[in-house]
Amino acid sequence: MKDIYIADLANFDEGKTFDGFFLVLAKQQRTTKANKPYLSLILGDKTGQLEGRVWMPDDPRIAKDFEHGDIVKARGSASRFDDRLQMKIDQIRKATTSEVDKADLLPSTTYDVVELWRQLQSFVDSFTNPDLKLLLTTLLADPALAQAYREAPAARQLHHAWLGGLLEHVVSLLTLADRVAPHYPILDRDLLMTGVILHDIGKVRELSWEVGFDYTIEGTLLGHIQMGAALAERTMDSLPNFPPKLKTLILHMILSHHGKLEFGSPKLPMIPEALVLNFLDDLDAKMQAMTGEFDKSIREGKGPDEMTGRVWALDQRQLLNTKRWLGEDKK
Amino acid sequence: MKDIYIADLANFDEGKTFDGFFLVLAKQQRTTKANKPYLSLILGDKTGQLEGRVWMPDDPRIAKDFEHGDIVKARGSASRFDDRLQMKIDQIRKATTSEVDKADLLPSTTYDVVELWRQLQSFVDSFTNPDLKLLLTTLLADPALAQAYREAPAARQLHHAWLGGLLEHVVSLLTLADRVAPHYPILDRDLLMTGVILHDIGKVRELSWEVGFDYTIEGTLLGHIQMGAALAERTMDSLPNFPPKLKTLILHMILSHHGKLEFGSPKLPMIPEALVLNFLDDLDAKMQAMTGEFDKSIREGKGPDEMTGRVWALDQRQLLNTKRWLGEDKK
Amino acid sequence: MKDIYIADLANFDEGKTFDGFFLVLAKQQRTTKANKPYLSLILGDKTGQLEGRVWMPDDPRIAKDFEHGDIVKARGSASRFDDRLQMKIDQIRKATTSEVDKADLLPSTTYDVVELWRQLQSFVDSFTNPDLKLLLTTLLADPALAQAYREAPAARQLHHAWLGGLLEHVVSLLTLADRVAPHYPILDRDLLMTGVILHDIGKVRELSWEVGFDYTIEGTLLGHIQMGAALAERTMDSLPNFPPKLKTLILHMILSHHGKLEFGSPKLPMIPEALVLNFLDDLDAKMQAMTGEFDKSIREGKGPDEMTGRVWALDQRQLLNTKRWLGEDKK
Amino acid sequence: MKDIYIADLANFDEGKTFDGFFLVLAKQQRTTKANKPYLSLILGDKTGQLEGRVWMPDDPRIAKDFEHGDIVKARGSASRFDDRLQMKIDQIRKATTSEVDKADLLPSTTYDVVELWRQLQSFVDSFTNPDLKLLLTTLLADPALAQAYREAPAARQLHHAWLGGLLEHVVSLLTLADRVAPHYPILDRDLLMTGVILHDIGKVRELSWEVGFDYTIEGTLLGHIQMGAALAERTMDSLPNFPPKLKTLILHMILSHHGKLEFGSPKLPMIPEALVLNFLDDLDAKMQAMTGEFDKSIREGKGPDEMTGRVWALDQRQLLNTKRWLGEDKK
Amino acid sequence: MKDIYIADLANFDEGKTFDGFFLVLAKQQRTTKANKPYLSLILGDKTGQLEGRVWMPDDPRIAKDFEHGDIVKARGSASRFDDRLQMKIDQIRKATTSEVDKADLLPSTTYDVVELWRQLQSFVDSFTNPDLKLLLTTLLADPALAQAYREAPAARQLHHAWLGGLLEHVVSLLTLADRVAPHYPILDRDLLMTGVILHDIGKVRELSWEVGFDYTIEGTLLGHIQMGAALAERTMDSLPNFPPKLKTLILHMILSHHGKLEFGSPKLPMIPEALVLNFLDDLDAKMQAMTGEFDKSIREGKGPDEMTGRVWALDQRQLLNTKRWLGEDKK
């Protein structure tokens, strides 16, 4: 665990010295109004980001060799200027990934990734369809892919935009799908569960999460739907006797899971499993966004009688936390 | 049970005499190409409708006093003309509702209504919120309303368009909501279940189901959303201490359950329970439509490798019955 | 009348002392760049709002007990900082509603409310339909409702967003409807006029106008269409023999007056009176917006050859004041 | 007046001989099922259209020289075949426009065109703006244009689709605009009235009404908005000192009167007169459509408790005739 | 070449015997009005389709073993019934693909496929980029794929809906792209040409053209965009050193070539080559549709002053053949 987090500095004594590890999100040469030059850094960790200023860039304790994307160790103090918090950096050097837990540098799931992974595998173990079980077992046994699956965020900015977010979202969806599947006899449960596990798998290639969360160029040009379909297809093609009909259905679920052409799905759901996948995926993302907004309102000190701000992920609606408004959260 | 149903006539021997009870859906004086006058009736029951022709309207065995909407008892025989089936009516008289089960005259749910009603009440019994439990108990104890709730179709033409369809749809939704609710801690389960029970209650006034399924004039001008909100509001106002916040939340769920302004909801879901209600309602209607289409394909003799026709309730998509295509339905 | 208005301070001598009554729109503890603490207040009246700073919050002449929403009496002076006008507050205390006319604290209609109310009632007196006349007489005789009807703004930000705006808008519409009604024989004039008077009545509950103009939580969750329909329905239900058909038609006009589903009307106009109401309501709102924009252009010193800025209420169009451009306004 | 109209034949004795003038709307050589050749004509007049069959095309009393679009005099008898009415034509010859009133051959306004024209001119006489008065006087003094203005339908199929329909629509709009104009001080009445008279003037070129109502090729490629603007511009350019600003405003009203880009207006209303013109034009067309639907329902024998069919001009809505439903039409 | 084509029968002497090869598009047992049973066949070839009736199904010259999709040889005669042409079938037997040229049974390109293929390859030969040249050479050298590429229609119903239509469309686009590419320096010509050749390659799997033109189940569930991307990706992966950036760009062009999400492209064009491909593809399809409509108008006997009917592929517009209207086609 890190000594100090960006979020801690707000309540830190002005002038007191701190040491900490950060990601360099930006590095620029700038000048004050009074024409005094300085080096402006944007430093971040999982709790947020803040400007740090280096006033004596020629000081030997200020390294020259770090760049955007590097991890650094810095010593400095916090101060306020024009009501905004700022860091004054006295020493800085490049750090190595071994010195700090990467999970400290980017926002990450609050769940135990090992436990989430165990749940995912136990769902796969519950399959009765041997072809689908073999497909998923094969896929999740690929160490690089499994590692990426455990780390990837589910989005750059919206729902589950944190390390482990993809896995967290998938496990939530599996639990939900497991509850819903028995309600509809026309549903093939194992096929639905397979769709849940694979629908967003292209995100391990579409997004990068080394320095902040961003789209790769390939991700921008192709998208996770195409990338996920290609990855799934390659794996199915590698299995000697994978049934062609199952392959078509799985690819269809990946292609159609956004539910509308204008949301980037080239096909609309035409089988029961694809329809249910689209609904549950959308519902789970929106419920997560609601939960996040309610937490944010509490953090921001809003009262139970105040609606949230307008929420992008819910068409700019304002929301009301029912339980809190009714006083049920206090029970 | 009726002696003969419309659907049976397709395989009935031409010329053989039958007796049956039917609803009069239309009654018109017409003339053949050869200028021969006759009385044209459209007669229906729960299995369909067919034209019946009266060639001797002055025969004393042909009653004069029946009209559109009446139940009649008719004797006649089936024949084919230009490949279309037709009835020749020899005797006809007005019948009374005591002579025939109305459920035989209109399509109706295949479920046991008594059992569905029992399930509905047992869900209400499970509530821990006393205000919501009292509200629903009061409402369902109104004999006229309870009777209408058990009989009403859920729609005129689309999903659950049969007697008892509303109740069948609500019980399906309650079962589903009961599975989903524990998955999201921000949900107030009893409030969600109340929304499920009340969201379509305006349909008992919007629709009429005496003679076929149709909209009342009030239903056309006001809609079931407004009519349901008014009915719910009157009941809540009649309870001495019903909490005003609960009243607002329940009305909000009724108003917003279509999920989009362009679908006739004057408000979008702004609380977790309204969002979940909208998703589950939409999902259940679409899954029911899918199931119905798959059944229809089988009835029409389509093979497992053929997609359905274009389905209105699913944006004119064609659908594929996964289990049947995979051969899993034979297991 | 108040001694000084916010709008007057722009031309007030810097440093000269003023006294005035204001609404407290916000109250926050803040710090300058130089770490000097102060109390920041946003004070408003009907002419606008301005920041006032209290540099010595411990001075006994600075009251502690006022909050957001209170009316205060303040003594101070105006100054400019970084080109922005500001108040320095030396004394401040809570005031009572008896000390100041609330109409001075919020923007309000430029018409005489008593005269507008008289016109409204004289239109009701002109009705020949006794049921509609009784309905409106009953409604307007409720003192609390009548008071709210006279005070309510017609909107939070758009057309007629001032105290008395609802009444002003309704009387304008009544005058217009009275001119248009005889032109179409299929119109029932009294029914149309009833629709005009009741279409926005839900706004007395949807909006609050104690401290600025805002939506109530109930207003946000239910909307003025539903709230107005419920209010009208309750009143009609309270009249012993109110004709059910008239009730349906009145509710239909309230529900459909926005004219499109996507504007929040759950039903489209299906009777002549509802169609005309929707057109005149929309026309009057847009003509009021145009008039307001032309006045604003003159206030801002724009010449007759300049178009207005882009107008939100008219789809971001720019407008041209025809009469002014043609020089006819000088005649 | 014609001897017999198409609409009369429905109640005409079969076999009885009639004489009548008709428009030839189609002419085709055809064969019966039994391979018997005949000449099939579609003959029309202002009351409708019907097929007429010539069984002996070589009979000297059957002219050879008439074509689609000609007026003919025909002798024959009515008969029914397969429930459809038909004419058997025994004699037919080309007729001249002097033999029959063209108004008998196409649907035409029920108003007195001379009186409508007088009202139009009296509105122009009421103008106080000399430039606008001169413009309209000049335009309406052009005999060919005035003739076309009096004859033109207002549309091919929708509102006012009959001879004289344009004039009828414009006079209705003038009366309405004259009522509305004084209500808004920012309106220049004469400019608004000018817009009303000129907004659809391009229809005299866009439509042809010699044989049925149709679009000319020029009308299809350019549209009445462009054609009307060009016609108005040419006239204004021909007046020595017509003020350029007025010209711009008049053209803007013509261009923008459909109110939306997607309705074919290349510009949205940006002046008060254009906004009011767009609203009144749309309202008048829809009220005329409503009135027509109510008349049609009565003609078709629908009861006062039945809604109309779905109306194309009102977004496929069903409508209710308020006065008839309330029983007020009987007063 | 076939002895007789469906289109020829319209002018065939009634009763005269013909022999011909046809595709069986439907086969059904039916009954006449007079209850006479017969076998109804829909038989088709490249010029159209027609009903053929077998009145004596037990005749030994009537084969029992043919089904929907089979090629048959039939002997019969043409007759008219109720103005509709019909075939009376006296003898029928299954035929083999060796007896008849499949190109006679389905509509096919009027161009020489061998020549089109040569042009395609000569464009590939002109490439300067060795990777792209190798990719296309490899792909087109696959005999099965090359065969399918030469046969496939470009659509089921719209533009180029005939055998060889895909190849014809691609060669037209290559010629056009070759003209346009030099105009824009930012374009990589070889990359653009590669996009042209590959953009619709998925159609060889999406469509089937054995019996009429139809979508395969895989085609319906996945679409030609995904199927084409997968096919291209597999080929590129099979080339040892194919540059990954080129692979991404080629896949992006395939994914984005419909130009809009709502047209089924999961990505919008983000590189110059994809933008140009989308424009030229759309333009060429629309110009082909226009040309086809103009040909159809001439075939249907429309005059040069008549506009075409409403054209589905051009948003239901009517079109005018400029050259014909101006009389330039006669030059």
Add this chain to the structure above:
Amino acid sequence: MKDIYIADLANFDEGKTFDGFFLVLAKQQRTTKANKPYLSLILGDKTGQLEGRVWMPDDPRIAKDFEHGDIVKARGSASRFDDRLQMKIDQIRKATTSEVDKADLLPSTTYDVVELWRQLQSFVDSFTNPDLKLLLTTLLADPALAQAYREAPAARQLHHAWLGGLLEHVVSLLTLADRVAPHYPILDRDLLMTGVILHDIGKVRELSWEVGFDYTIEGTLLGHIQMGAALAERTMDSLPNFPPKLKTLILHMILSHHGKLEFGSPKLPMIPEALVLNFLDDLDAKMQAMTGEFDKSIREGKGPDEMTGRVWALDQRQLLNTKRWLGEDKK
């Protein structure tokens, strides 16, 4: 050529004196935070715009008589305040258009206008249709129009928003159309080229380019489509025997060239030439926007692996410079 350009000042020594000619884009009296009054000017030239402050407005070297829109000669020095560049103005006087090349004061095409004009005329010379050749020769021979055609920008802000931009865009389109026309036999090349030359001619009236680029009032109210059609119509009407069909077709091309009603075209393309004009115009504008974005990315120092920012003219897409990414631009 000017001594100094706005863009040069960024790298100018602080304090060093410069002289330059500028356009006055704004002129305002303002005060500093410290209440020091000054005259604030926004001065611009073809390279950009910058604030200039006059601290001693009473100095006799500071002219009083210049206004918004005037050209001035100013002497001063550059300085930075709060990181923003600023000018301190010591002397300023009105200048005349003879002292400075107007092309230095507004952004202008990088092409040689004389050469572009020559190319335009040589395309006209290539026409074989004498009527079209005469029309264009007549039009381009009008000196005022020709001057405006050479100067006009093609837009206020989007593609080709610089002096000469209209001509540059038209010549690019002519070259492109000349390449495309032979590909489609149904195209009348001269008619298409005429459409290219005239489609945007209304912009010479819609836009003003004296002081920055802006819409005239007439341009805002009528738009370049109507203004261009009127200008073309007047010219055609002035030619004694211009064929009416050609006139209709040319006006149709002007009216429909935006391709969609919602883009302000009152008619959709219904002839081949109009369809091609719309496609090529749209393509050329988007390719120019892409080229401009790629240039801007290089100017801003973005690497070849970075996508551009979101581009307004391409639906907020990000773009990738293919050639640069592939390293082909270095060849």
